[in-house]
Amino acid sequence: MDKVIVIAGPTASGKTDLAVEFALRVNGEVISADSMQIYREMDIGTAKPAMEERKGILHHLIDIVNPDEEYSVASFQADAKACIQGILSRGKVPVIAGGTGLYINALVYNVIFSEIESSWEYRRHLESLAKEHGPRYLHGLLMEVDAKSAAAIHPNNIKRVIRAMEVYEATGKPISEHQKESRREPPPYDYRIFGLRVERDLLYSRIEKRTDKMMDRGLYEEVEGILKKGYSPGLVSLQGIGYKEIIEAIQGKCTLPEAVENIKLATRRLAKRQITWFRRTEGLKWIDTSEHNSWAMLKILVDALNI
16 A cells, blocks of 8 residues: 655744655655645745755645635635645656644545535624624534534534534534544545654744744735735635734724734644644654754654655
């Protein structure tokens, strides 16, 4: 069975750099498992690797949809499978790298997404509740019927909260149960999953520095440019960390320094959620970056590929 290496972990843990160095050594190509890097025109705030950082390694599933286009976990799964097949057909090694746990789980566990029809009337009802009471109110409703899914979905991701609510309304069962039951067929590849563990204070320091670097590179101007092109501030894509906070500064809801601090805080919280998520991921092996230098980490990955 063909092996696929997966490099997961919290934001700012060094996944992208390690994936590129590994791909260089094993004739690989990288498949991004990041739910924000899929969007075109959103480069700085998503920490999208620049071309020079990719070092000639082909990256897939970056810049594939516009900010106002929908893209689901099921879409990622189908696209990633097609990418893996294409990479293998070229005699190369697929390397999955990213921090979106739902994307990685859907792929490595071969989740079969049941086609549950949406009730447009119920969806409009939920959308109106979110507008009237705010996203956290809607997230609280989901928590009451599906605490497991609610814990994995950010309150601001209204689209996914609504989808989980729709599934429960239509079937009487949480979407987390549907996903658990859907793991009927084993995955077609031998996924070797690794998580990068970074000491908490160091990780938070990296987040602080990366946020400041994003501002220096022009995050404010990037967000301003997206809005000037007519994209709505309410889009799911623009609720992502970095974009939401800068939009609030542009709208006068807070100062720019306050927005920057809010980005840092939200990113730290994201990192904590990602760590919790990956701790529950079956078969994941942690690599402690404080105990292994880059060469040692690369050796661990190469050994996993050759076993």
